[in-house]
Amino acid sequence: MSVMPASLLPEGILFAGALAAAAFTLFKDSRGTRPVSIAAALLAATALLLQASAVASLFSGTVAIGPYQNAFRFIVTFSLFIVLLSFGRDDEGISPELYPLLMLSALGASMMTVSADLILLFISVELTALPAYVAAATARRDADLSLEAAVKYFVTGIAASATLLYGLALLAGAGGTTRYLVSGGALPVNITHQPAGLFALALVFVGLALKAAIAPFHFWSPDTYGGAPYPVAAFLSGAPKLATVAAAIFLLTGPFADAYYHWAPLLWLLSVASMFWGNLAALAQRNGKRMLAYSSVAHIGYMTAALAAAGREAVGPIAYYGLVYAIMTIGAFAALRATLPEGKAGLEGLKGLAARRPWLAMGLAGFALSLTGIPPFAGFLVKLNLMLLVVRHGQPGLAVVMALNAAISAAYYLRLIRLAYVEEGEESVETATAPVGIAVSFVLLLALGVLPGLLTALLPGFALR
Amino acid sequence: MNGFPLLSLTVFLPLVALPFLAASARARDGMAKWIALVTASLTLICSALAVWFGRGAGFHFLEESAWLSSIGAHYRLGLDALSLPLFFLTALLTLVAVFASWREERQPAGFFALLLILECGLLGVFSALDLILFFVFWESVLIPLYLLIAIWGGERRRYAALKTFIFTASGSALALIGFLFLRWQAGPQAFDMTAGATRALPLALQIPAFLLIAVGMAVKVPVFPLHTWLPDAHVEAPTAVSVMLAGVLLKMGTYGLLRMAFTGLPAAFRYFQPAIIVLAVLNVLYGSLAAYAQKDLKRMVAYASIGSMGLVLLGASSGNGLATGAALMHNFNHGLYSALLFLSVGMIYERYHTRMRDELGGIAASRPLLGGLFVLAALFALGMPASAVFVSESGVIIGTLGAHPAAAAAAAAGLLITAAYLLRASRRAVFGGASEAVAAAGDVPEPRWHERAASYPLVFLLFLLGIAPGLAAVILSPATASLLSALLDKAAGQ
Numbered sequence: 001m002s003v004m005p006a007s008l009l010p011e012g013i014l015f016a017g018a019l020a021a022a023a024f025t026l027f028k029d030s031r032g033t034r035p036v037s038i039a040a041a042l043l044a045a046t047a048l049l050l051q052a053s054a055v056a057s058l059f060s061g062t063v064a065i066g067p068y069q070n071a072f073r074f075i076v077t078f079s080l081f082i083v084l085l086s087f088g089r090d091d092e093g094i095s096p097e098l099y100p101l102l103m104l105s106a107l108g109a110s111m112m113t114v115s116a117d118l119i120l121l122f123i124s125v126e127l128t129a130l131p132a133y134v135a136a137a138t139a140r141r142d143a144d145l146s147l148e149a150a151v152k153y154f155v156t157g158i159a160a161s162a163t164l165l166y167g168l169a170l171l172a173g174a175g176g177t178t179r180y181l182v183s184g185g186a187l188p189v190n191i192t193h194q195p196a197g198l199f200a201l202a203l204v205f206v207g208l209a210l211k212a213a214i215a216p217f218h219f220w221s222p223d224t225y226g227g228a229p230y231p232v233a234a235f236l237s238g239a240p241k242l243a244t245v246a247a248a249i250f251l252l253t254g255p256f257a258d259a260y261y262h263w264a265p266l267l268w269l270l271s272v273a274s275m276f277w278g279n280l281a282a283l284a285q286r287n288g289k290r291m292l293a294y295s296s297v298a299h300i301g302y303m304t305a306a307l308a309a310a311g312r313e314a315v316g317p318i319a320y321y322g323l324v325y326a327i328m329t330i331g332a333f334a335a336l337r338a339t340l341p342e343g344k345a346g347l348e349g350l351k352g353l354a355a356r357r358p359w360l361a362m363g364l365a366g367f368a369l370s371l372t373g374i375p376p377f378a379g380f381l382v383k384l385n386l387m388l389l390v391v392r393h394g395q396p397g398l399a400v401v402m403a404l405n406a407a408i409s410a411a412y413y414l415r416l417i418r419l420a421y422v423e424e425g426e427e428s429v430e431t432a433t434a435p436v437g438i439a440v441s442f443v444l445l446l447a448l449g450v451l452p453g454l455l456t457a458l459l460p461g462f463a464l465r
Numbered sequence: 466m467n468g469f470p471l472l473s474l475t476v477f478l479p480l481v482a483l484p485f486l487a488a489s490a491r492a493r494d495g496m497a498k499w500i501a502l503v504t505a506s507l508t509l510i511c512s513a514l515a516v517w518f519g520r521g522a523g524f525h526f527l528e529e530s531a532w533l534s535s536i537g538a539h540y541r542l543g544l545d546a547l548s549l550p551l552f553f554l555t556a557l558l559t560l561v562a563v564f565a566s567w568r569e570e571r572q573p574a575g576f577f578a579l580l581l582i583l584e585c586g587l588l589g590v591f592s593a594l595d596l597i598l599f600f601v602f603w604e605s606v607l608i609p610l611y612l613l614i615a616i617w618g619g620e621r622r623r624y625a626a627l628k629t630f631i632f633t634a635s636g637s638a639l640a641l642i643g644f645l646f647l648r649w650q651a652g653p654q655a656f657d658m659t660a661g662a663t664r665a666l667p668l669a670l671q672i673p674a675f676l677l678i679a680v681g682m683a684v685k686v687p688v689f690p691l692h693t694w695l696p697d698a699h700v701e702a703p704t705a706v707s708v709m710l711a712g713v714l715l716k717m718g719t720y721g722l723l724r725m726a727f728t729g730l731p732a733a734f735r736y737f738q739p740a741i742i743v744l745a746v747l748n749v750l751y752g753s754l755a756a757y758a759q760k761d762l763k764r765m766v767a768y769a770s771i772g773s774m775g776l777v778l779l780g781a782s783s784g785n786g787l788a789t790g791a792a793l794m795h796n797f798n799h800g801l802y803s804a805l806l807f808l809s810v811g812m813i814y815e816r817y818h819t820r821m822r823d824e825l826g827g828i829a830a831s832r833p834l835l836g837g838l839f840v841l842a843a844l845f846a847l848g849m850p851a852s853a854v855f856v857s858e859s860g861v862i863i864g865t866l867g868a869h870p871a872a873a874a875a876a877a878a879g880l881l882i883t884a885a886y887l888l889r890a891s892r893r894a895v896f897g898g899a900s901e902a903v904a905a906a907g908d909v910p911e912p913r914w915h916e917r918a919a920s921y922p923l924v925f926l927l928f929l930l931g932i933a934p935g936l937a938a939v940i941l942s943p944a945t946a947s948l949l950s951a952l953l954d955k956a957a958g959q
Binding site for chain 2: 358365369374375376380381384385387388391392396399400403404406407410411414417418421422452453456463464465
């Protein structure tokens with residue numbers, strides 16, 4: 001076995017890119033960090049596309065790679081790429097150190113999705129979290145708020161890690177091994193006969209719920225998103241969160257598969273709570289970042305609801321939803337950033353946007369419509385896909401809850417459009433240049449909404465069912 | 466016409482104008498209306514071709530390609546007798562709307578772009594033959610409509626636009642659940658609107674699906690008591706949008722009911738027939754009485770639409786061949802005469818700055834064409850003989866009389882009230898001595914060339930179909946047959 005197996009090339013590229021970006025920060029003129037980071041993220045995503053159907057088991061089973069892993073790795077690398085592309089180079093709020101930090105965190109998130117070993121899983125979780133804690137504190141304006149965001153994130157993150165670690169340790173003890181995914185399947189832990197197994201399930205469940213910010217474990221995320229700089233908030237709502245969802249999926253449908261009737265009702269309950277809590281709380285927000293934080297809570301709820309209803313069959317549709325969710329959420333953060341300066345994320349600033357900057361307003365409207373789930377944007381199809389899956393598994397009531405929540409969410413997403421198009425605003429509002437990432441995200445959402453087969457053809461792990 | 470994607474071409478033709486409109490927004494605002502005019506005219510020509518080649522029973526111009534094959538949804542377009550008239554009506558009224566907003570000065574490029582996006586969505590709704598594709602088009606109508614009302618509307622435009630959006634979005638969410646339910650129960654064929662896989666479902670499964678879909682569609686019709694968004698939307702909307710709203714958007718609701726609830730779930734339709742007839746009569750009476758009480762002419766016309774849609778529902782669910790055919794024709798006619806009414810009210814408002822019936826008066830004396838158009842539109846709306854509306858209204862009443870005499874009598878009473886308020890409005894607003902507002906307005910122009918271009922085709926068609934109703938019967942009779950077979954259980958009896 002070579003030192004660096006080809007299947008892990010994307011992670012290798014991310015690591016090299018992070019080192020190179022870090023090296024650039026040493027120079028007085030650190031302008032090189034951004035292009036290096038963007039190139040590395042794009043290369044990593046491309047490398048993944050080229051080996052999309054690869055199946056491998058590496059390092060004596062420590063790493064397992066399959067179509068679903070590849071789908072989630074693609075989400076991680078691609079959402080990193082979109083984040084880097086969506087926030088401007090001349091953005092005074094971004095310190096150059098941010099780039100290597102985000103890349104290291106994405107590397108951890110990517111490793112999280114391919115771990116087949118509990119120890120590697122935990123190390124990856126920590127690699128994802130540690131740079132992100134620092135990144136949340138890097139805002140130059142409103143440094144106090146940013147620091148508060150970072151501390152809250154750090155404290156809950158540590159608590160979540162500790163809970164998760166205890167759960168993983170018990171799982172290892174109950175199963176007699178740390179390898180939880182073996183080639184050709186998962187190692188089931190017969191927890192119905194072992195109280196330790198049940199306890200392990202509870203701890204792992206809570207730890208991951210905290211990391212993924214599922215209600216009622218989401219309390220830290222509005223404060224963290226609200227205080228962290230825009231790119232960090234956008235990144236946090238994408239790669240780390242979806243990697244956590246992936247880890248939860250692989251654990252729950254892997255070693256805990258036999259305990260479906262233990263975790264599914266609980267997950268069902270938390271999903272419904274997430275949808276309602278996220279959407280209703282988002283209605284009341286007047287700050288763009290906090291609103292999107294609650295919106296993320298609701299969207300994770302849609303995904304986990306499908307997992308609770310359909311189990312293993314939901315993985316492909318959830319991955320598809322995750323990718324689209326990441327693109328539209330990051331796009332929304334970027335469109336807000338280009339309108340509302342850091343530290344003034346009050347939505348009032350959107351007034352009159354359409355008259356001032358029609359293209360940017362169109363981008364924002366597209367993201368809002370996609371987040372609501374209105375065609376022809378991809379957000380509609382992926383939501384429809386999840387609802388169809390849930391109905392097919394005999395839970396039309398859950399589909400009604402999802403539709404109802406989509407209707408509730410329309411009220412606050414539509415408010416973005418109303419502010420931008422209908423309300424009149426004062427003339428001179430400080431605005432940053434609109435980065436190219438917004439246009440890329442908009443076009444992608446439209447393309448995936450009209451021709452969803454494009455993605456499933458490239459990456460079989462994404463599925464429409 | 467085999468193999469040529471006429472429908473795809475027609476549906477997406479309006480979108481071709483968008484880049485040109487975007488360019489005109491930067492260069493010259495005056496270009497926008499011409500771009501819209503050319504596009505809407507080409508689309509109308511295409512849809513007229515569809516009418517010419519698409520007569521007769523069955524689906525025409527079928528197009529099908531794989532789209533979301535994994536969930537069973539296809540890109541499938543086609544027209545039959547039920548959708549063909551509405552497809553043509555959409556293209557016609559879009560052109561009328563372009564003429565009606567010829568003098569739009571506020572961001573005309575944006576206005577016409579949204580109008581054309583709206584047309585694309587509407588054409589898609591009427592030609593889609595896959596439930597998911599239908600839903601995609603249905604939802605894509607919502608956003609342009611919201612923006613058109615919220616940006617170019619009247620004083621309370623934001624409230625009206627949001628109310629419209631929330632009502633229709635909630636309705637369509639229900640309908641979507643109904644579609645998913647059908648997919649779950651009837652298998653992968655359920656999304657195919659040509660296959661009829663849902664017709665064989667047992668009654669117990671048809672009822673929940675019917676309720677979900679019918680309520681979703683009823684919001685759009687609108688069926689009393691889900692109608693409250695309509696008067697607000699109409700009053701605040703600019704004239705062109707009112708034309709589209711009354712003329713075509715309400716037809717999305719009746720079309721959806723006829724296509725999916727009535728012919729798609731016939732057993733449930735039979736089960737709910739008495740309830741639908743009661744609701745239809747309530748709609749006629751409520752719409753007429755509410756219209757009678759209005760002093761604002763535009764609000765009056767809005768409530769009149771609720772009554773007319775009730776008449777369509779009554780005829781379509783009566784189980785009588787004459788009434789059913791007449792209801793389908795009335796559905797089309799209403800698109801023409803309500804557009805004409807809104808146009809003339811819009812012209813009056815633009816000139817005299819009031820729509821209050823009692824503040825107007827004496828228009829005919831000084832501006833005979835302007836006043837005459839309103840009176841003519843009112844005469845059409847109350848079913849003047851020799852007009853198409855006379856044929857359709859009397860057809861519905863006579864046809865219903867045999868099986869449901871009480872319903873027919875109540876609906877006829879509603880028509881009497883309609884005649885009363887329309888004649889009263891004409892007498893007070895148009896005839897008599899010049900009122901203060903009319904006198905103060907001074908030298909206002911008669912309808913301009915583009916206003917005449919918007920209204921004359923409607924007048925022509927209403928007379929043409931009134932004198933030669935056989936033209937409508939040729940096109941509509943296959944649709945009548947399919948509706949009747951759903952209700953009379955001919956298919957099941959064979």
